[in-house]
Amino acid sequence: MYKQFFMAALCAVGLAAAGCSKPDAGAAGGSARGGDNAPVRISVGSYNLNNLPFFIADAKGYFKDVGLEVKTENFAQGGSKVLQALVANSTDVAVGFYDHTIQMQAKGKDVVAFVLLSRNSGLVMAGREDATFDPARPQTIKGQKVGITAPGSSSDFFVRHFLAQHDIPVDSISLIGVGSGAAAVAALEQGKIDLLVNYDPAATLITERKVGKIILDARSDDGARQVYGGLYPTSVMYANQSFLDKRPEAAEKIARAEQMALKFIADNSAEDIVAALPDSYVSGDRATYARAVENARAIFTTDGHFTAADLETPLKVLREFNTDVAKANIDLSRTYTNAFVERAHAAAPAAQR
Incomplete structure (x- = not known):
């Protein structure tokens, strides 16, 4: 923990x-x-x-x-x-x-x-094109393997914040440290994780290489307010x-x-x-x-x-x-x-x- x-x-x-x-x-x-x-x-x-x-x-x-x-x-x-x-x-x-x-x-x-x-923040949550998680239906995150940079990192906090906002227990998902950049993108592409919370350049690499799609985006001020309630x-x-x-x-x-x-x-x-x-x-x-x-x-x-x-x-x-x-x-x-x-x-x- x-x-x-x-x-x-x-x-x-x-x-x-x-x-x-x-x-x-x-x-x-x-x-x-x-x-x-x-x-x-x-x-x-x-x-x-x-x-x-x-x-x-x-x-x-x-x-x-x-x-x-x-x-x-x-x-x-x-x-x-x-x-x-x-x-x-x-x-x-x-x-x-x-x-x-x-x-x-x-x-x-x-x-x-x-x-x-x-x-x-600059953080995004991404998934492959066939991702089953839909933020409009928060409970669909249950059972997912979620990649973060490392335990205790701000990408970890991003996920925990989402779970707390929707009263979802942390143990209903698996948090997996995958680092950042190309290594993190590879973990998503290879199916080691279902979702990835990471920063650019990973976010751009995912879309440029058609590895998947951005599901939540806190790179813009409006996006951060939507995810966190503020910058x-x-x-x-x-x-x-x-x-x-x-x-x-x-x-x-x-x-x-x-x-x-x-x-x-x-x-x-x-x-x-x-x-x-x-x-x-x-x-x-x-x-x-x-x-x-x-x-x-x-x-x-x-x-x-x-x-x-x-x-x-x-x-x-x-x-x-x-x-x-x-x-x-x-x-x-x-x-x-x-x-x-x-x-x-x-x-x-x-x-x-």
Whole structure:
């Protein structure tokens, strides 16, 4: 179960991950051009397009441009694996989903998001053309094998939210971790799963290759409101509060590099965006991947800022099935900070804003 999965990660934290107070703008340190040049370990959980701003920042050398040495690791097994790495102190910064910060606060841990990359879910539920599940008849999901990126991931939450909304027990379906991208599409195509909850590029690959059809679509704002009741912020840069307290200049440099990447995404065609990526970041052929980028373009922020009202949606969803979150008095203001993106924006040359 979800709760047991996260207990393993939390046991690794020990006393070392005890939280500190949230930084205000003054605590965010000096300019991003300043003196913290020690390497930063950044881990990412998947190749889904929600994380595209990180891939662009890495591929375009923006971290180096702001004076930061970054060591990256891609687990390619879902954001929950990256969360485990963060709480075990085997990475400094995670590229993962915002809702993990809420879960950690419910466990008494201060994990803080400091750059918002994707302002909306980007998730879809797909099935083969002969799929028997019809969302207009929710009970038809019973008995289905549903592919998700990994247990405890936001794709897992998507499914659990749907079940909770319709009073369907979780044990009436089978949840199967299949990863993301081409591997996830292959699981659907080969009949290993009946339904797939995943992101672009998987969503576009499914339709382009005629593997199946999109059944529920939360890529657009209207789609997210239909599925969740509001926008569902997803991909963020997050870290333990202790890292942000000890290395505020590094956090500001990361924020600046991501703002450069977000501007590049906003200012360029999907084809040019894909051309900037190495093959290791591209699922399928580049033409199809470019169409996936175009389909997902609306989910990205322009400057990395969080909107407080939108953060209520993940909290509402988690409270439906996560007993720890449901029982906790969650203070959303402690799950994120705009301090670093604001300072990075102020320090940037006017032409780059």
